[in-house]
Amino acid sequence: MREYKHQEIEKKWQDIWDEKQSFKAYNDYTKPKYYPLVEFPYPSGQGLHVGHPRPYTALDIVARKRRMEGYNVLYTMGWDAFGLPTENYAIKNKIHPAIVTEENVRRFKEQLKSLGLSFDWSREINTTDPNYYKWTQWIFIKLFENGLAYKKEMDINWCTSCKVGLANEEVVGGVCERCGSPVVKRAKSQWMLKITEYADRLIDDLDDLDYIERVKAQQKNWIGKSTGMEVDFTTTAGDALKVYTTRPDTIYGATYMVVSPDHPMIDERMSLIENYDALMAYRDEAKLKSDFERTELNKDKTGVEIKGIKAINPASEKEIPIFISDYVLMTYGTGAIMAVPGHDTRDWEFAKAYNLPIIEVVAGGNVEEEAYTDTDDGIIVNSPVIDGLAVAEAKEVIAKFLEDKGIGTKKVNFKLRDWVFSRQRYWGEPIPLVSCPECGWVAIPNSELPLTLPEVESYEPTDNGESPLAAMTDWIETTCPKCGGHAHRETDTMPQWAGSSWYFLRYCDPDNDQEFASMESLNYWMPVDWYNGGMEHTTLHLLYSRFWHKFLFDIGKVNTKEPYLKRTSHGMIMGENNEKMSKSRGNVVNPDEIIKESGADTLRLYEMFIGDFEKSVPWSDNSVKGCRRFLDRVWNMSQDVIEGESFSNELEITMNKTIKKVSEDYETLKFNTAIAAMMSLINDFKRVGHVNKAEYKALLLLLNPVAPHVSEELWEMMGFEGMITEQKWPVFNPDKVMEDVIEMAVQINGKVRGLISIPLDATAELARELALADEKIKLFTDGKTIVKEIFVPGKIFNIVVK
Numbered sequence: 001m002r003e004y005k006h007q008e009i010e011k012k013w014q015d016i017w018d019e020k021q022s023f024k025a026y027n028d029y030t031k032p033k034y035y036p037l038v039e040f041p042y043p044s045g046q047g048l049h050v051g052h053p054r055p056y057t058a059l060d061i062v063a064r065k066r067r068m069e070g071y072n073v074l075y076t077m078g079w080d081a082f083g084l085p086t087e088n089y090a091i092k093n094k095i096h097p098a099i100v101t102e103e104n105v106r107r108f109k110e111q112l113k114s115l116g117l118s119f120d121w122s123r124e125i126n127t128t129d130p131n132y133y134k135w136t137q138w139i140f141i142k143l144f145e146n147g148l149a150y151k152k153e154m155d156i157n158w159c160t161s162c163k164v165g166l167a168n169e170e171v172v173g174g175v176c177e178r179c180g181s182p183v184v185k186r187a188k189s190q191w192m193l194k195i196t197e198y199a200d201r202l203i204d205d206l207d208d209l210d211y212i213e214r215v216k217a218q219q220k221n222w223i224g225k226s227t228g229m230e231v232d233f234t235t236t237a238g239d240a241l242k243v244y245t246t247r248p249d250t251i252y253g254a255t256y257m258v259v260s261p262d263h264p265m266i267d268e269r270m271s272l273i274e275n276y277d278a279l280m281a282y283r284d285e286a287k288l289k290s291d292f293e294r295t296e297l298n299k300d301k302t303g304v305e306i307k308g309i310k311a312i313n314p315a316s317e318k319e320i321p322i323f324i325s326d327y328v329l330m331t332y333g334t335g336a337i338m339a340v341p342g343h344d345t346r347d348w349e350f351a352k353a354y355n356l357p358i359i360e361v362v363a364g365g366n367v368e369e370e371a372y373t374d375t376d377d378g379i380i381v382n383s384p385v386i387d388g389l390a391v392a393e394a395k396e397v398i399a400k401f402l403e404d405k406g407i408g409t410k411k412v413n414f415k416l417r418d419w420v421f422s423r424q425r426y427w428g429e430p431i432p433l434v435s436c437p438e439c440g441w442v443a444i445p446n447s448e449l450p451l452t453l454p455e456v457e458s459y460e461p462t463d464n465g466e467s468p469l470a471a472m473t474d475w476i477e478t479t480c481p482k483c484g485g486h487a488h489r490e491t492d493t494m495p496q497w498a499g500s501s502w503y504f505l506r507y508c509d510p511d512n513d514q515e516f517a518s519m520e521s522l523n524y525w526m527p528v529d530w531y532n533g534g535m536e537h538t539t540l541h542l543l544y545s546r547f548w549h550k551f552l553f554d555i556g557k558v559n560t561k562e563p564y565l566k567r568t569s570h571g572m573i574m575g576e577n578n579e580k581m582s583k584s585r586g587n588v589v590n591p592d593e594i595i596k597e598s599g600a601d602t603l604r605l606y607e608m609f610i611g612d613f614e615k616s617v618p619w620s621d622n623s624v625k626g627c628r629r630f631l632d633r634v635w636n637m638s639q640d641v642i643e644g645e646s647f648s649n650e651l652e653i654t655m656n657k658t659i660k661k662v663s664e665d666y667e668t669l670k671f672n673t674a675i676a677a678m679m680s681l682i683n684d685f686k687r688v689g690h691v692n693k694a695e696y697k698a699l700l701l702l703l704n705p706v707a708p709h710v711s712e713e714l715w716e717m718m719g720f721e722g723m724i725t726e727q728k729w730p731v732f733n734p735d736k737v738m739e740d741v742i743e744m745a746v747q748i749n750g751k752v753r754g755l756i757s758i759p760l761d762a763t764a765e766l767a768r769e770l771a772l773a774d775e776k777i778k779l780f781t782d783g784k785t786i787v788k789e790i791f792v793p794g795k796i797f798n799i800v801v802k
């Protein structure tokens, strides 16, 4: 018996697959297609993390199974390679980011190849390749031409350490998502993309998609559709102060108003305001806080009353004070609110701190103790126009009342903001626009694409917030494509999210130099059938790419309104002690070492076996060894295989059941239970004392998607025909998967009183014996006489007692 030498075997089959192009996706449009997709990695300097193989192996299993089921499968890989870490590394080590990228990609690719993933490497793409980003720039120009890209002076999130503007999504808990440094507000003119124009469609179209629920919920929350009213409150300054509220039914309880510290009314009404300086001091303080800090619950409420101006509550007609406070943001609604301390927690905390009246307008709580917010089924009180009405009805009646008075309009708001699309950094796609004093912003002609990054002396970001490209005078000075006059190039670059917003389209036709992909290839391959990726990308990449795709659909460049039919997500792999793996904790597991010591098949099997795919799991060296032992057993068993071209009688049911279980579990992310079923199959082989060729073949076929190298080797060693990757997926016989023990309901006088576990082919005698021994059923039969029994084999047992 030969030894299981994983290093030799794995190298051997990887070379054969390469040479035979076993996993090539053909543009053979007559075959049924399947397009599984995994998120392409950012090739960081750390190399592959053991977290990467988890999702890649999962969809590799699906891809391999689909090929065996007769599909033409497009499963491939690429590099999302623009971005800050590479640029920061380049700055520190004075190496061009393109060279750093090349080196990192080389290493990543070698590592991924050593995992035996069935990627079609002929379709590999790289977002930093000018032949790729030519099309990223082309799409940007289309967005610009269609009015969806615009430049705007705005307060942006500025990372004090990376020296770069960040999108809201990149600020987590008030700090930079990448480096953890504080984020402050800074005014800067930025390119923006109007993702908000797609807000409704991005929500509504989720209904038709097979995304896991938590992804749908997070996207909906992030877009944050809110239905309410804008209402004008008159002020003693003579003009109206407009608020946004989702609770117009509580208007009688509005005992004061709050405007954002940067609300324009403050400067507009400066002459009437008695404490302007105090307001300015507060405004300056608020600038230092992030939106997250400002709107957090459970923080001390602060604010300053605007002295000299009062407002009138249009329902109660009472005069009420106006405050500025940082818990009201200028960037949402109208930047002003009617405060209802009886029924809003933040307002309640503020009212307590500033001794403002709290009025109950929905009955049921105790508003002196806390805000009563759970009011969906409440009844309105202390509100003349709507007293006694239920909340839902009161909303309608008061809306009509305010509309009739001409001071209220219904309004829908979204939390989603337009996407800040420019970065003041070097290592990104140049924005292909020029600024002309005569014509304004003009796109460069297609013939000049790609607009490549020029070589610069230094990639260092500048303290004044300009991109390093701004120092490149030769490059900047250009002529206007429209009027031929003197013009300047845009020096900002695109954010890292640009290249990944459409990469799945490029995989369909990666070498096309006429279009980003031909319509023919898109018609065939799109949409992606199954996309698996990290939960952390739900509100960023996943939303951005859906937006770009919808836009491309609108301009007739893609054939489907959604890019991905199905979205699932994997849990993270943690350190042994359940903490995040990190260099500083010293708990990082290197996949190369596992592959070297135990083999890629073991690593793949282990990562699929380790636990519920959707949950995070701690690493365990011990179970890695256990997984290797399982493969050893499969290997050693090869020498005991006896003749037999069909399943033996003893194993027929077991074989069919295992095929069914493994096939179904692979489709529903239950890789761990699929593997457990194969482990138990081996025990069954031992139990009955033999395994024949048909049975062993089936096991190898089922195992192949998880452990492709060793299953190929054993297939060859056994002298089975062809390569295992060229075989058909095994099918089960539905007649042979019946359970042999079932749970049968027992009825006493027509009511189900208990369940008995009983063999499928049991007789009425056995059923009676089991039923009368059951504790629950005994309660109904003890001391009674059985007058009749009706036994329906395999279905139900009826007893009539007196």
Ligand code: ANZ
Residues within 6 Å of the ligand: 226, 227, 244, 245, 246, 247, 250, 327, 328, 329, 330, 331, 332, 333, 334, 335, 336, 337, 338, 339, 340, 343, 344, 413
């Ligand atoms: C009165 C009221 C009474 C409110 C009540 C709530 C409860 P969503 O659902 O998130 O859209 N609001 C409006 N603009 C704001 C801003 N710029 N900054 C902070 N808060 C703002 O929330 C809408 C509610 O948030 C609005 O309805 C308003 O408070 C507040 F029992 O008006 B409400």
Ligand code: ZN
Residues within 6 Å of the ligand: 436, 437, 438, 439, 440, 480, 481, 482, 483, 484, 485
């Ligand atoms: Zn011009």
